Amino acid sequence: MHEMSIAAEILNIVERTVQENGADDVTDIFIEVGSLAGIMIPSLEFGLDIIKKNTSAREAAIHIEEIPGKGRCPNCELIFPMDFPIEPCPDCESSYLVMTSGDELRVREIEVERNI
Numbered sequence: 615m616h617e618m619s620i621a622a623e624i625l626n627i628v629e630r631t632v633q634e635n636g637a638d639d640v641t642d643i644f645i646e647v648g649s650l651a652g653i654m655i656p657s658l659e660f661g662l663d664i665i666k667k668n669t670s671a672r673e674a675a676i677h678i679e680e681i682p683g684k685g686r687c688p689n690c691e692l693i694f695p696m697d698f699p700i701e702p703c704p705d706c707e708s709s710y711l712v713m714t715s716g717d718e719l720r721v722r723e724i725e726v727e728r729n730i
């Protein structure tokens with residue numbers, strides 16, 4: 615289950631950001647995951663819930679937004695929703711396609727509480 619190591623990586627980023635900004639407790643973490651990134655969102659949430667207990671994000675609410683996949687066909691320039699990374703162009707059936715979104719994995723925003 616690679617979601618566990620992804621969860622650890624996300625929380626590393628969160629911890630580093632918290633330290634760099636001299637913040638205290640993290641209240642919210644917003645994460646974007648592409649639907650074609652090969653990540654099971656429930657498994658990722660599960661991993662984050664376990665690992666965050668040992669970090670300054672222990673009380674944080676985790677918000678995961680799924681970004682739908684999109685592809686572009688270089689042959690006919692059609693842009694279309696993509697449900698699988700490998701599928702032919704729905705218009706010209708070319709099988710050489712470019713994924714334009716759907717493989718993202720990023721921490722979009724971290725909200726913290728400052729006790730200064």
Ligand SMILES: [Zn+2]
Pocket residue numbers: 687688689690691692703704705706707708
């Ligand atoms: Zn096409």
